[in-house]
Amino acid sequence: MSPRRRTPVSPRPKALPAALAGLLARLTPLGEVKARAMFGGHGIYLDGQIFGIAAGERIFFKIDDTTRPRYEAKGMAVFRPY
Template sequence: MPVTASYRAFILERLLLALPDVRARDMFGGVGIYAGTMFFALIGNDVLYFKVDDHTRPTYESRGMRAFRPFGEGGEVMQYFEVPADVIEDTDALRLWASAAVTVARRAKQRKAKRVG
């Protein structure tokens, strides 16, 4: 899941225009992206992925975007989907899609907390 320094910088620059308090953290050869405490995106192989759920996944699928598979095509499918290039380039669209991904991350965190508590 290598990520080039230039792609990482480009994505962070774009996301900082769209959302406050965005930060990145190296993880498992890729990059995890947070908005505050919410882990809502990742970069792998110079592709940006946003967290999805049953409510948001159809939007990505309708655009032909693919799920993140950290172990290749035959491996596990994670709840992150590619972000279309035109969305990355359009700050207003990126803000909407990123905000939705943060909301998905928040819902997932709340569900997990209810199961634990």
């Protein structure tokens, strides 16, 4: 009888969805852009700070009172997770 493996095997990372991989490639000139799996989607980070969420084929960017009017002028809706 062979002994069972006692050390855990790290799961192989899943490939990013094509739309998200394309977005990350376009954002590379801004700095170190990464995506981390979270809540069934992916958090999008620039230099370690989250600035967006990708869920399915949709991408939501974090905005504030300064940037909100520009998004609203383009007809973009506010992200509501509920």
